[in-house]
Amino acid sequence: MNERDIVTTARQVEHVLRENLRAAERRIQQAVCPIYGADDRGKPYLIGSSLLLKVHDRSFLVTAAHVLDWNQETSIYVAGRLKPVRIEGESYRTSPPATGRNDDLMDFGIIDISGTPPDQWSRYRFLTPDDLDVDDFPADHTLYGFSGYPVTKNRVYSANIKLSSMACIVIAAPPAQYSHLGLQPASHFLGQFDRTRQVDSVKGLMTGPDPHGLSGGGVWRMGTPGEFAKGTNSERLIGIGIEHRQDAKVLLGVRVSLLVVMIARIYPDLAGYLPTPQRVLVGTVEVGAPLSNNPAESPLQG
Numbered sequence: 579m580n581e582r583d584i585v586t587t588a589r590q591v592e593h594v595l596r597e598n599l600r601a602a603e604r605r606i607q608q609a610v611c612p613i614y615g616a617d618d619r620g621k622p623y624l625i626g627s628s629l630l631l632k633v634h635d636r637s638f639l640v641t642a643a644h645v646l647d648w649n650q651e652t653s654i655y656v657a658g659r660l661k662p663v664r665i666e667g668e669s670y671r672t673s674p675p676a677t678g679r680n681d682d683l684m685d686f687g688i689i690d691i692s693g694t695p696p697d698q699w700s701r702y703r704f705l706t707p708d709d710l711d712v713d714d715f716p717a718d719h720t721l722y723g724f725s726g727y728p729v730t731k732n733r734v735y736s737a738n739i740k741l742s743s744m745a746c747i748v749i750a751a752p753p754a755q756y757s758h759l760g761l762q763p764a765s766h767f768l769g770q771f772d773r774t775r776q777v778d779s780v781k782g783l784m785t786g787p788d789p790h791g792l793s794g795g796g797v798w799r800m801g802t803p804g805e806f807a808k809g810t811n812s813e814r815l816i817g818i819g820i821e822h823r824q825d826a827k828v829l830l831g832v833r834v835s836l837l838v839v840m841i842a843r844i845y846p847d848l849a850g851y852l853p854t855p856q857r858v859l860v861g862t863v864e865v866g867a868p869l870s871n872n873p874a875e876s877p878l879q880g
Contacts, residue, residue, distance in 0.1 A: 595806040599747070602800055602813050603723065607743040609709075609815075610795045611702045612727040613645055614662065614739070615652035622655060622662060622739065627726030627795030629818070632704040633841065634851040636692045640837060641794030642820045643671035643687040644679050657739040658698045667691045670844055683761070685820040686794075686832050688841065701741070711799055711814035712835040712855040716750035716763050720802050723747050724769060724819045724829050726795025730788050746771060746789060747800065751828055759826065764857045767797055767817045767831040789829065795819045797831035833857075 611630055614622040626645035631638045639656075646669060648654060655662040671687025679685070691699075724746040731742040748769030756763055773788070797819050801811030817831030835855035842849040 594809065595803060598806045598809055598811055599721070599800070602806075602811060603725075603745040603747070605703075606723055606725040606796055606798050606800075606813055607745055609703045609705055610725045610727065610743055611639070611656055611699075612732060612739075612741060612743075613641060613648075613665070613794065614655040614657070615648050616655065617652075624727060624729050624732045624791055625654065626791060626793045627743075627819070628656075629794075629796050629815070630691075630699060630702055630704045632706050633845075633848050636690060636845065636848060637694075637696075637699075637704065638841070639665060639667075639689040639691050640818060641687060641689075642818065643674070643682060643685045644820075645794045646671050646687045646689070647679060656699075657701065657741060659700045662739065663694070663698045665689060665691065665694075667693060670840065672840075683766070684832055684836065686818045686837060686840075688837070705815060707852050709815050710834050710838065710853055711816050712833075712838055712853045713857055714767075714799050714814070714816040714833075715857070716753075716767065717799075717802075718750070720750065721747055721800040721806075722750060722767070722769050722816075723798045723800045723813070724771075724789070724792055724795060724831065725798065726789075726792030726819060728789060729791035732791065744789075744792075746792070746829060748829060755826070755828065759823070759828075761830075765833055765836060767833065769797070769829045769831070770827060771822070771829045772827050789822045792819050792829075793821065797829075797834075 609629060611628045613625045613628050615625050616622050625648045626642060628639050628641035631640055654665050656665055667690045669689045672682060672684040674682040727743050748771050751768035751770050755768055796815050797817035798813045799816050800813050805811040815834055817833050819831045821830040823830055838852050838855055842852055
């Protein structure tokens, strides 16, 4: 093979890799759902992101606990098939420490949305237990992704809510960074994130949007460059995004294994339909009492 053939082959491989990465980005963005509140005038505003999970005969909305905490001030909504839909159902979330939710390193929760008509969620993709990887461990030479709805791309100017999701492609932070931040890879995932050096499947390196608003969205193992080049990549959900630590230049997610433990503890009849984590830390998850997501009305316009 001469030099020209080698260059041509390399370009072909890069093209296939980019195409497969772009397709994977689209899939993980289809699996996230935006959450809105409403101000005193009924104007919606984005609070954060979420995931939808179907386990046997129950359906759950999964998000960050600090996103669910907004329900103390406003009803919370999702952009439905035709109009905004108020999210109702029994809710559970991690218990914050005495110092408050800002110091909650677990920071996730669920709403049982089984009573909401399925067609209200037709704009989004429900995940199943088969989409979860409860035993992922940070790997070298592997791409990961955070998906959700950034506030800066989802300003609401009318009752017709236009959705604009994003995927931040990252690599795993080194083990020393976990120790420095007082975290463990068994309970959290750290992705190296520099907004000015974001990897885009089309443009390459670029400056990406502010990730504020991605809280509650998905954290995914996307695959290795070799898997993307061969088309054997298959993204799996490994966590829930909860924080952007700008000073440390990382995005932080809590492991989906802890979510599985929460659901199995609250709904023991579903335990047999969920994967069994091998790395989860015993005693990590403290769940508060169930809460109802239907406070005093905060009606949306239209």
